[in-house]
Amino acid sequence: MTATLVRTDLDEYRVAMAELPERVAAAAGRAGAVVVVDGTGAWWRHAEAASRDGAAAVVVARPGGAPAEALGVLEARTGAVPIILERPQLRHDAVAAAADALPAPRRLSACTIECHAASDALSQALRDAIGWARVLAGRPLRLRVGTFADGSGLALLETDAQAVVSAVVATQPGAPGLGRLRITALAETVVEVDDDGGDLVMATTDASGRRTLPRRFERPERVALRRAIEAVRLGRDVDDLAELRHDAVLAGQILGRSRS
Incomplete structure (x- = not known):
């Protein structure tokens, strides 16, 4: 089995990679790799940038709040590139x-x-x-x-x-x-x-x-990484962005905020 390339700067995902030694290998660049981005700040922009750089899939580690319209734009612009969201309370x-x-x-x-x-x-x-x-x-x-x-x-x-x-x-x-x-x-x-x-x-x-x-008992980072590998290898569709947008919009409506 050919190892899937993974590019990450997050220690938690380096640990997850070490737990999957026969399935993943570290990538020097983004093109053709599963790219892990930090979910703090304007993570949707970093996810879009990884997609533009040729990522095979993008994993967002613990995505923070994002404007609903930004999620829609990200979903439209990333196209067929799977976007996997690590939501620790929605494993x-x-x-x-x-x-x-x-x-x-x-x-x-x-x-x-x-x-x-x-x-x-x-x-x-x-x-x-x-x-x-x-x-x-x-x-x-x-x-x-x-x-x-x-x-x-x-x-x-x-x-x-x-x-x-x-x-x-x-x-x-x-x-x-x-x-x-x-x-x-x-x-x-x-x-x-x-x-x-x-x-x-x-x-x-x-x-x-x-x-x-x-x-x-499996850590959420490893679960997310495995999903990304399967999405790349098997061509599986993921609906994480649409689901997050659904949940975020409702949360924002309840709390009376434009950002959830």
Whole structure:
């Protein structure tokens, strides 16, 4: 198997590369490589620049807030170049496991979101909590009504299948850096997601009883890198940018901000 070239300056991704020695090799330049960019600052511009430089795929490490219009422009300009987003509170492997726990067809009746974080992390924590609700509902959400003032708020969202999502969001100075999330999806199988600053626990309850899903021990950087490798080698489509834009727009609407 030919190793996939990876270009990164981030120590966390160098560690992930060392854990995948037979699958990746360090690249001197960007052309033809999986390029990892830091998600702080104007990361969307760095991701676009990597795409222009010929990157085979781009991984954005922990993407911070971005204007919704910038995400749309990035998606249009990068074209067929896969953009993989490492969202530590919306891990792709954990999301897939939770979604698989719901029987098909998915008939979600209701979902609750509880989100607490420090003020500077609240919009990103809420963004990822909304992402969980979107995945568990199996379809996009829209905001019906919401209010946010003095550091706390309530919101009611819905899907086109009449599933209702209620959200409680509040600033909490003592919360972990990433924030605290709790999502409960009510269907034939109840799915519970608890994330305390990256310490994730998932459980399901159905007619046979309650069980806790296996903990995810693989680090999110390695998960993101593996996804990028698979996207390059197998030509898999990824919808990370569109999903982030969906979640960010709703988070911004709830918080009354133009940037989420």
